[in-house]
Amino acid sequence: MVYLNFINLDSETQERLLSVSKEDVESRFGEQLRQYAQTHDSDYDGLLEDEAMRNLYNYDFVFNM
Template sequence: MVYLNYTNLDNETQERLVSVSKKDVEHEFGNDLKRYAKEHHIKYDTLLEEEALRNLYSYDYVFNI
């Protein structure tokens, strides 16, 4: 669960969320992503960024107003 202040959804907060998501994805699927990137000649960092953004939709958010 991710707790956010509704009035503070600035760029810094969004970057922090993507960073947390990247760590989660890398921890969970890092080896598989590296293998997939190598097999399909894709940059690992690009693939990780895309998967991290997709992963953000799986979080439960709580907004404090």
């Protein structure tokens, strides 16, 4: 069995997984992030990006070889 983390993947795969993670975070926590960004005068897209990166390390990556 091969264990890889996000850093070991090529840039195209990283971008695709980050996009999927952003969609996941936005669907689950989008409203909460918007409220936080408005309350603290923060950038919503930056918060979304940070949360998406944190979310990636909760995934289990499975590859067919």
